[in-house]
Amino acid sequence: xxxxxxxxxxxxxxxxxxxxxxxxxxxxxxxxxxxxxxxxxxxxxxxxxxxxxxxxxxxxxxxxxxxxxxxxxxxxxxxxxxxxxxxxxxxxxxxxxxxxxxxxxxxxxxxxxx
Amino acid sequence: xxxxxxxxxxxxxxxxxxxxxxxxxxxxxxxxxxxxxxxxxxxxxxxxxxxxxxxxxxxxxxxxxxxxxxxxxxxxxxxxxxxxxxxxxxxxxxxxxxxxxxxxxxxxxxxxxx
Numbered sequence: 001x002x003x004x005x006x007x008x009x010x011x012x013x014x015x016x017x018x019x020x021x022x023x024x025x026x027x028x029x030x031x032x033x034x035x036x037x038x039x040x041x042x043x044x045x046x047x048x049x050x051x052x053x054x055x056x057x058x059x060x061x062x063x064x065x066x067x068x069x070x071x072x073x074x075x076x077x078x079x080x081x082x083x084x085x086x087x088x089x090x091x092x093x094x095x096x097x098x099x100x101x102x103x104x105x106x107x108x109x110x111x112x113x114x
Numbered sequence: 115x116x117x118x119x120x121x122x123x124x125x126x127x128x129x130x131x132x133x134x135x136x137x138x139x140x141x142x143x144x145x146x147x148x149x150x151x152x153x154x155x156x157x158x159x160x161x162x163x164x165x166x167x168x169x170x171x172x173x174x175x176x177x178x179x180x181x182x183x184x185x186x187x188x189x190x191x192x193x194x195x196x197x198x199x200x201x202x203x204x205x206x207x208x209x210x211x212x213x214x215x216x217x218x219x220x221x222x223x224x225x226x227x228x
Contacts, residue, residue: 032215034217036219041205041222041224042221042222043118043120043207043219043220043221043222044158044207044209044219045219046216046217046218046219049216051215090157090158094215094217096215100146100211100215100217101148101160101163102148102160102209102217103160104157104158105157106156106157107156107157
């Protein structure tokens with residue numbers, strides 16, 4: 001069975017500082033990996049995805065993530081955080097062999113200080 | 115990116131009544147859609163996988179007779195909460211898989227049972 005761990009429940013970062021959100025997954029084969037962002041009371045917006053190929057993927061809003069197979073990680077990064085980046089971030093893993101069902105991490109809430 | 119729309123965004127119903135939530139993929143065909151439930155400050159819990167033209171596949175512990183799912187077309191899936199009770203009050207989110215296995219989420223629907 002696949003599983004996803006986001007070790008950090010909360011992260012507080014100053015505006016303009018860099019941000020890194022950790023995600024570790026467990027799955028026997030190469031999974032599909034996603035990062036989504038959720039603002040309070042709203043649905044999820046896809047930031048980026050990794051299926052295969054280049055292990056550094058670029059997403060929307062200046063985010064990027066790097067797939068590291070040896071570490072079973074897919075960490076999300078942004079060089080300079082904006083106040084509008086305050087939200088809940090979810091890492092998810094899916095696999096065609098599992099019917100493309102997504103398994104989500106617990107989420108990381110990002111707070112941005114002025 | 116692709117758009118998935120949910121309706122209604124908020125609904126209040128009386129205990130014992132049924133309520134239907136719609137999920138539409140607006141610019142792609144989705145043979146597979148997924149229904150999730152999210153409790154406050156928690157991650158998403160997959161309820162069921164909705165396959166066009168066939169019965170939904172429910173996750174363990176989800177009552178299929180209470181949460182009726184219909185996927186009658188390639189762009190529409192519906193979730194009907196039957197005989198709703200206050201404990202069914204929650205945020206329900208659908209997602210849809212496009213032809214290249216990217217999964218997009220709707221805006222979510224807040225259900226309050228009074």
